[in-house]
Amino acid sequence: MNRIITAMFLRCISASLLVLFSASLFAAPAPFGDQWLDNERLLTIHGSNTIGAELAPNLIEAYLRAKGADKIQRQESAENETLITAVVDATGQPVSVLVAAHGSGTGFKGLFNGDADIAAASRPAKDKEANLLLHKMDVRSPQSEHIIGIDGLAIIVHPDNPVNDLSVQEIAGIFSGEYQDWAELGGRIGPIHVYARDDKSGTWDSFKSMVLGKKALIETAQRFESNADLSDTVSGDVNGIGFVGLSSVRQSKLVSVSDGAAKSLLPNKLTVATEDYALSRRLFMYTDENPQNPYVSEFMAFALENAGQQIVADTGFISQELKAVVPEFYSELPKDFRDITTDAKRLTINFRFHAGSAKLDNKALKDLERLVDYLHANPGAELVLVGFGDTKKSEKRSDLLSKLRAMAVRRELVRYGIYPKASVGYGDNLPVASLTGNDGKTKNRRVEVWVRQAS
Numbered sequence: 001m002n003r004i005i006t007a008m009f010l011r012c013i014s015a016s017l018l019v020l021f022s023a024s025l026f027a028a029p030a031p032f033g034d035q036w037l038d039n040e041r042l043l044t045i046h047g048s049n050t051i052g053a054e055l056a057p058n059l060i061e062a063y064l065r066a067k068g069a070d071k072i073q074r075q076e077s078a079e080n081e082t083l084i085t086a087v088v089d090a091t092g093q094p095v096s097v098l099v100a101a102h103g104s105g106t107g108f109k110g111l112f113n114g115d116a117d118i119a120a121a122s123r124p125a126k127d128k129e130a131n132l133l134l135h136k137m138d139v140r141s142p143q144s145e146h147i148i149g150i151d152g153l154a155i156i157v158h159p160d161n162p163v164n165d166l167s168v169q170e171i172a173g174i175f176s177g178e179y180q181d182w183a184e185l186g187g188r189i190g191p192i193h194v195y196a197r198d199d200k201s202g203t204w205d206s207f208k209s210m211v212l213g214k215k216a217l218i219e220t221a222q223r224f225e226s227n228a229d230l231s232d233t234v235s236g237d238v239n240g241i242g243f244v245g246l247s248s249v250r251q252s253k254l255v256s257v258s259d260g261a262a263k264s265l266l267p268n269k270l271t272v273a274t275e276d277y278a279l280s281r282r283l284f285m286y287t288d289e290n291p292q293n294p295y296v297s298e299f300m301a302f303a304l305e306n307a308g309q310q311i312v313a314d315t316g317f318i319s320q321e322l323k324a325v326v327p328e329f330y331s332e333l334p335k336d337f338r339d340i341t342t343d344a345k346r347l348t349i350n351f352r353f354h355a356g357s358a359k360l361d362n363k364a365l366k367d368l369e370r371l372v373d374y375l376h377a378n379p380g381a382e383l384v385l386v387g388f389g390d391t392k393k394s395e396k397r398s399d400l401l402s403k404l405r406a407m408a409v410r411r412e413l414v415r416y417g418i419y420p421k422a423s424v425g426y427g428d429n430l431p432v433a434s435l436t437g438n439d440g441k442t443k444n445r446r447v448e449v450w451v452r453q454a455s
Contacts, residue, residue: 052101103200152267247316
C-alpha cells in the first residue's frame with residue numbers, strides 16, 4: 001500500500017510540474033513602429049501602493065526605453081497617481097501610462113470596471129475578488145496571475161529603540177493593544193505608539209492576515225496611505241512601531257521576526273526570496289488571460305524576465321533571479337545537515353507544497369524554469385535537494401513525505417537532462433514557521449536547493 005501511495009504522490013507532483021513548462025527566454029520588446037497604437041494611453045495600472053509608488057513606474061519607464069521611446073517623463077497627476085509620458089521616436093506620437101496606487105483592492109475593481117489593464121496587488125486575490133471577475137477571467141490561472149517579485153513586510157522601530165527581536169505573537173499583541181509599554185518587551189520604559197497602513201492597502205491586508213488574524217487593531221493607531229510617510233513618522237518617534245514594505249524602511253530600524261519555534265530572521269535577499277522570513281509576501285500583477293491590448297502581455301513578459309527583475313531589485317524589493325548564497329546562520333545548522341551541504345551554497349529558491357495537494361502554484365512553475373535556466377548557465381554545478389515537511393503522526397512518515405518532495409523535484413529535473421547529486425528528506429526539522437496552523441504547515445513543506453561546484 002505504501003508503494004502505491006508513493007507512486008501516486010510522485011505522479012501527481014510530476015504532472016503539476018510539467019504544466020506550462022517551457023523555455024523562459026523572451027525577445028526584447030518590439031519597437032513601436034510595427035505595433036498596434038490606436039491611442040495615446042498604452043496601459044493603465046491600478047492597485048497596490050507598495051507596487052505603484054515606485055516599482056510599477058520604474059518598470060514602465062524601463063519598458064518604454066526598451067521599446068525605443070524618447071523624452072520619458074514622470075509626473076504626479078493626483079495624490080498617489082503617477083503619469084508616465086513619452087514620445088515614440090519614429091513618429092513623434094505621444095504615449096502615456098497611468099499608475100494609480102490607492103490600494104490592492106482598487107486594482108481588482110479596476111479590472112472589473114474596465115478602467116485598468118493591470119491590477120497590482122501586494123497580496124493574492126481574495127475569493128470575493130476572484131468570483132467577481134470570474135465571468136471575465138480566472139485570476140488564479142498562470143496566464144492571469146503574475147508574481148513580479150517578493151517583498152518582506154518589515155517591522156520597523158526608531159533607530160534608538162533597543163528592541164531587536166519580536167515574535168509574530170508579540171507583534172500581534174503590540175498592534176492589538178495587549179502590550180502598552182516597551183518595558184514589557186525588554187525595551188525602555190515608554191508608551192508604545194502604533195502606526196499602520198490604511199484599510200485599502202494590500203500591505204494592511206497582508207499584515208492583518210499574517211499577524212493580527214482575528215484580533216482588532218488598537219483604536220489609537222495612526223493610519224497612513226503611504227509606506228514612506230509611515231516610515232518617516234516611525235523614524236521620528238522614539239516610541240513608535242509600524243510595518244511597511246521592505247523597500248520603504250528608509251531611516252527606521254528593522255526588527256528581526258520569529259514565528260513559533262522557528263529561528264528569528266531579518267528580511268534579506270535569501271530569507272525573503274525563499275519566503276522563509278515569517279512576514280515575506282509575493283507581489284502580484286493580474287491581467288486578463290488573453291488581453292486584447294498587446295502591450296499588456298509584452299509588458300508582463302518584460303517585467304518577469306532578467307531586465308524587469310533587475311528593476312525589481314534596484315527598487316528595493318527581492319527579485320526572482322537565482323543567486324547562490326551562504327546563509328548567515330549556516331554555522332548554526334545541525335552537524336548532519338552541514339555534512340549534507342558541505343561546500344555548498346543555497347539558491348534563493350524554495351519549492352513549496354500546498355496542504356492536501358501535490359500541485360505546485362504559479363510561482364513554483366515559473367521557478368522551475370528559472371532553475372533549469374540557471375543550471376544550463378552553470379553546467380558544472382552539482383545540486384543537493386533537501387525536502388522538509390510538517391509534523392505528522394510519526395517521525396517516519398514525516399521523513400518519508402519530505403524525501404518524496406525532494407525526489408519529485410529531482411524527477412522533473414532529470415527529464416531535462418539535469419541529475420541532482422543528492423535528494424534527501426529532513427522531516428519536520430528546521431521549521432521556518434509555526435508548527436501549528438495551515439499557513440505554518442504550508443511554509444514548512446518545502447524543498448531547498450543547494451548547489452556546489454563539481455570537484
